Amino acid sequence: MRELELYFGPQHMGMVGNFSITLKVEGDRILQAISNPGYLHRGFEKLMEYRTWIQNFPIVCRMNVVEPDSMEMIYAMGVEKLAGLEVPERAHYLRSVYLELARVGSHLFGLWAYSNMLGFDTVAQWAMYHRDLVLDLFEELTGGRVYHIYIWPGGVRRDFPKGFKDKIVSALHSIGGCVPDYNNTFFENRLFYDRAKGIGKISQKEAMELGAAGQVLRATGMKYDIRKIQPYAAYDKVDWEVPIREEGDAYSRILVIRDEMIESVHMIFKLLDVMPEGPVYHRIPNPFKWTIPRGDAYVRIESSRGELGLYLVSDGGDKPYRAHFRTPSYPHGLIILERLLKGASVADVGNIMISLYVVAPEIDR
Amino acid sequence: MDRNQIKKWLESPGKMGHKYSLWAVYFCTGCGIIEIPPVITSRWDAERFGVLPAPSPRQANLFLITGYVSVKTLKAIIKTYEQMPEPKYTVGFGSCPINGGMYWDSYNTIKHLDKYIPIDGWIAGCMPRPEAIFIAVTHLWTLIDKGMAKGYVKYRENYGRYRENQEKALGKLEWPRLFPIKDENE
Amino acid sequence: MNKEFKQELESIFRDITVNITDDVTPVIAAAKPQILAILRFLKDKGYGHLAMISCVDWLKEAQFELVYLVSAYLKGDNEEPGQEKITILLKTRIDRDNAELPTAIPVFENAEPYEREIHELFGIHFTGHPRLLPLFLEREYKIPPFRKDFDSREYVKEVFDKIPFVEDKE
Numbered sequence: 033m034r035e036l037e038l039y040f041g042p043q044h045m046g047m048v049g050n051f052s053i054t055l056k057v058e059g060d061r062i063l064q065a066i067s068n069p070g071y072l073h074r075g076f077e078k079l080m081e082y083r084t085w086i087q088n089f090p091i092v093c094r095m096n097v098v099e100p101d102s103m104e105m106i107y108a109m110g111v112e113k114l115a116g117l118e119v120p121e122r123a124h125y126l127r128s129v130y131l132e133l134a135r136v137g138s139h140l141f142g143l144w145a146y147s148n149m150l151g152f153d154t155v156a157q158w159a160m161y162h163r164d165l166v167l168d169l170f171e172e173l174t175g176g177r178v179y180h181i182y183i184w185p186g187g188v189r190r191d192f193p194k195g196f197k198d199k200i201v202s203a204l205h206s207i208g209g210c211v212p213d214y215n216n217t218f219f220e221n222r223l224f225y226d227r228a229k230g231i232g233k234i235s236q237k238e239a240m241e242l243g244a245a246g247q248v249l250r251a252t253g254m255k256y257d258i259r260k261i262q263p264y265a266a267y268d269k270v271d272w273e274v275p276i277r278e279e280g281d282a283y284s285r286i287l288v289i290r291d292e293m294i295e296s297v298h299m300i301f302k303l304l305d306v307m308p309e310g311p312v313y314h315r316i317p318n319p320f321k322w323t324i325p326r327g328d329a330y331v332r333i334e335s336s337r338g339e340l341g342l343y344l345v346s347d348g349g350d351k352p353y354r355a356h357f358r359t360p361s362y363p364h365g366l367i368i369l370e371r372l373l374k375g376a377s378v379a380d381v382g383n384i385m386i387s388l389y390v391v392a393p394e395i396d397r
Numbered sequence: 398m399d400r401n402q403i404k405k406w407l408e409s410p411g412k413m414g415h416k417y418s419l420w421a422v423y424f425c426t427g428c429g430i431i432e433i434p435p436v437i438t439s440r441w442d443a444e445r446f447g448v449l450p451a452p453s454p455r456q457a458n459l460f461l462i463t464g465y466v467s468v469k470t471l472k473a474i475i476k477t478y479e480q481m482p483e484p485k486y487t488v489g490f491g492s493c494p495i496n497g498g499m500y501w502d503s504y505n506t507i508k509h510l511d512k513y514i515p516i517d518g519w520i521a522g523c524m525p526r527p528e529a530i531f532i533a534v535t536h537l538w539t540l541i542d543k544g545m546a547k548g549y550v551k552y553r554e555n556y557g558r559y560r561e562n563q564e565k566a567l568g569k570l571e572w573p574r575l576f577p578i579k580d581e582n583e
Numbered sequence: 584m585n586k587e588f589k590q591e592l593e594s595i596f597r598d599i600t601v602n603i604t605d606d607v608t609p610v611i612a613a614a615k616p617q618i619l620a621i622l623r624f625l626k627d628k629g630y631g632h633l634a635m636i637s638c639v640d641w642l643k644e645a646q647f648e649l650v651y652l653v654s655a656y657l658k659g660d661n662e663e664p665g666q667e668k669i670t671i672l673l674k675t676r677i678d679r680d681n682a683e684l685p686t687a688i689p690v691f692e693n694a695e696p697y698e699r700e701i702h703e704l705f706g707i708h709f710t711g712h713p714r715l716l717p718l719f720l721e722r723e724y725k726i727p728p729f730r731k732d733f734d735s736r737e738y739v740k741e742v743f744d745k746i747p748f749v750e751d752k753e
Contacts (some may be wrong), residue, residue, distance in 0.1 A: 042424065042425070042470070042473050043422070043423070043424040043454065043473060043476075043477050044423075045423055045452045045453075047425075048425070049425050049430070050424075050425050050426055050427070050430075050470060050473075069718065069719060070467070070469050070717075070718060070719035070720065070721070071426075071467060071469050071470045071473065072427065072465075072467060072470070073467055073469070073505050073719040073720065074465060074467060074500050074503045074505055074506050075503050075504055075505050075728060075729075075735065077729070078503075078504070078728060078729055078733075078735055079500065079502065079503055079735070082502060082735070082736070090499060091499065094428060094499070097428035097430075097431045098431065141431075141434070144434055144438075148434075156438065157438045157439045160434050160435055160438040160439070160440070161438065161439055161440050163435070164435055164440050167435075176524070177432075177524060177526065178428075178431055178432065178524040179523070179524060240631060240632070240656050241692050241693075242692055242693050243632060243633055243634075243691070243692075243693030245632075249656075254656065254657055255657060256656060256657050256667075261657070261667045261668060262607065262667075262668045328672075329608070330608050330652055330670050330672060332634070332670065339634065341634050341635060341652065341670075343635070343637045343650060343652065345639055353639070354637075354639045354640070356635065356637040356638075358634050358635040358652070362635075362696065362697075363693050363696070366695075366696040367692070367693055367695060367696060392425075393428060396467075396719060467721075468720075468721040468722050469719075469720075469721040472721065501739070502735050502736045502739055503735065503739070504724070504728050504733075504735045504738045504739065505719075505720065505721075505722075505728075507743065508739070508743045508744070509743075509746075509748065511748070511749070512746050512747070512748055512749060515749075551749075555749050558747075558749045559749055562746050562747070562749065565746050566722075566742075566743070566746065567721065567722075568722070568723075
């Protein structure tokens with residue numbers, strides 16, 4: 033059979049995000065897949081070198097549009113580590129609640145993308161509506177639906193408004209109340225099972241070789257979660273579990289995402305119960321004159337897609353000398369995707385890509 | 398439908414037809430795409446305004462350019478735009494296509510998108526709210542009604558200069574010209 | 584990271600400095616020829632996760648600093664408890680004029696896109712890398728854009744701002 037070259041994306045119905053894959057196919061089989069990123073490259077890390085420490089906050093959150101909050105968090109953590117800032121106790125809890133809300137929203141978006149791509153339109157509509165409930169909370173808290181800039185070096189920008197706790201609880205109850213419906217129509221649906229079972233299978237050894245993290249690794253049975261192994265914010269203050277699966281295929285990855293979402297909802301309830309009172313931020317120096325002593329720092333957190341790291345260098349000036357983000361989609365989208373697509377069928381390209389939970393702007397930066 | 402509309406429908410049914418069924422290209426050009434799924438699903442429901450995503454640019458007549466445009470994306474945008482059948486309308490969504498937005502000093506993003514393809518309207522803000530899309534759509538209706546959404550005509554007439562700008566940003570373009578280029582001096 | 588590990592490292596590899604400032608991010612500074620051997624040693628010791636490869640351009644000293652960030656995955660029975668909390672920063676400095684390094688792909692397979700990115704954005708050549716093709720960029724730049732002597736603002740003024748608007752003819 034003749035070997036053909038097939039361009040998949042960026043303008044393609046099966047593609048979520050501005051990303052493209054070049055496929056060498058023979059009939060329906062993929063012989064070779066080449067990821068082709070760069071459609072969203074803005075040179076963030078270069079732009080950050082031109083802006084002061086505080087001016088960078090609006091920039092960093094735009095790096096991952098689906099979950100901007102973990103980007104704020106990691107940059108704030110990097111600045112705090114370099115400058116030696118302390119964070120008040122209550123702010124740790126507020127950060128955790130906020131990040132978990134963002135995780136729920138982000139997973140619902142992922143659920144939308146996956147179900148929409150597979151043709152489960154009902155589930156897609158529900159997921160998008162439920163994500164909007166989370167966005168409404170963010171809007172009340174910060175004024176922005178998508179970009180919030182809530183986390184700040186030395187704490188958070190403001191405390192939760194009056195009655196906000198009840199709103200979180202009621203929004204999460206209406207999301208959690210629909211989990212049985214999601215199960216019936218999507219997760220335990222035979223049609224979905226047949227589409228996703230055994231697709232994009234990766235073994236734990238291979239995932240470790242290729243630098244995987246997040247759901248891709250947890251779906252192969254390793255409880256690798258930065259929130260557990262190197263706790264930040266208030267994740268060590270409450271009791272929670274890291275959901276895992278053993279199979280390592282697309283089906284188990286999406287089930288890990290579902291279980292994580294449920295775990296996050298429970299975690300928010302627990303955090304809200306034990307949250308202490310007190311101040312929510314420590315004053316930072318005058319941002320126009322703020323300089324940070326020479327040095328470098330590496331911090332990492334668990335974003336909704338896996339291990340997110342930041343290597344931040346200061347040369348003693350008022351701007352970062354160098355910032356480099358380790359984004360979870362980077363190894364997933366560039367090496368693991370290429371590896372998993374080899375030998376797969378063309379119809380499964382979108383399936384595998386979305387099940388790896390790749391967000392294109394995170395790769396390109 | 399009110400009485401005034403009947404006259405319009407009888408006079409130019411084609412125009413009224415495409416005005417009320419704007420099919421948007423399914424192309425995620427930037428971070429603005431995050432607001433498109435809420436808009437096309439049940440809560441904001443863009444179908445009330447006749448807007449739905451189309452699977453291919455050949456069947457679409459509305460191009461929402463959602464967010465910043467990097468040089469590599471510009472190439473894809475021009476290709477997609479040239480594939481769309483006329484009449485076609487383009488709307489720049491977000492601050493970044495207008496003047497670069499917060500990426501005004503980035504070496505890899507396009508600052509003014511209307512230097513490369515014609516734009517019929519802009520939605521400012523980062524991120525614009527879903528309501529802003531509906532305001533833009535209703536504005537676009539007015540522009541179509543008055544015959545002012547003529548970006549595609551402008552593109553045809555000034556194709557030489559657009560192509561020149563595109564080649565300045567992207568280098569030599571490997572696809573053939575869409576229209577014959579008239580000599581400017583004639 | 585404990586003292587014994589530091590001593591072991593220093594006894595095997597000469598001319599390296601191990602600096603333990605805090606518990607979680609020890610810094611190893613080594614010369615260019617030793618990098619691959621140290622990476623392989625760390626991998627055998629259980630630090631099997633290359634988180635990323637970063638690069639810093641120190642213009643004043645006319646050097647590039649390559650930073651390999653290596654951490655550990657979880658194992659069934661961890662030989663060294665608390666190992667997964669540690670991220671080792673392995674640093675090496677190379678000359679700006681002769682920016683060349685051996686590739687780390689033989690040790691860590693996932694080094695491939697990181698090295699490709701550094702090659703594109705900093706102009707550092709990795710010998711033995713199978714595909715040093717452009718990753719992100721479409722235009723060609725005389726100076727790789729992430730180097731400190733590349734002025735992004737000047738570039739925007741020179742290139743994008745000089746493209747004229749298309750006005751309607753009267």
